[in-house]
Amino acid sequence: MAEAKRFELVQDDDPAPRDEPADAGRSADLLLLSLQALSKRALIALSDLFCLLTVGSAFWLCLTIHDPNSFQLVEIGGYFVFVLVANYIVRRRM
Numbered sequence: 001m002a003e004a005k006r007f008e009l010v011q012d013d014d015p016a017p018r019d020e021p022a023d024a025g026r027s028a029d030l031l032l033l034s035l036q037a038l039s040k041r042a043l044i045a046l047s048d049l050f051c052l053l054t055v056g057s058a059f060w061l062c063l064t065i066h067d068p069n070s071f072q073l074v075e076i077g078g079y080f081v082f083v084l085v086a087n088y089i090v091r092r093r094m
Contacts, residue, residue, distance in 0.1 A: 047090050054083045 058080055065072055 050090055051087050054087060058083050 058076075061076060061079060065076070068076070
């Protein structure tokens with residue numbers, strides 16, 4: 001009968017020395033710079049998402065009122081002004 005082959009550990013007596021690249025520090029700096037740019041883009045995307053959500057909520061509010069009276073129109077107008085001012089404040093900070 002043949003024996004089942006098994007893996008065995010082979011010791012290497014003289015491992016080859018590993019040289020670190022000369023520009024290892026520069027690659028870390030490049031990585032940090034790219035992560036900073038990514039975080040700034042994420043912040044801009046969040047402000048755009050805020051604008052989209054507020055305008056979407058105003059549109060949804062218009063669609064939910066089927067037979068508006070004058071008081072409801074004034075309330076919707078006030079909400080629209082609030083949304084515009086909030087978006088202006090968010091955009092001004094960027």
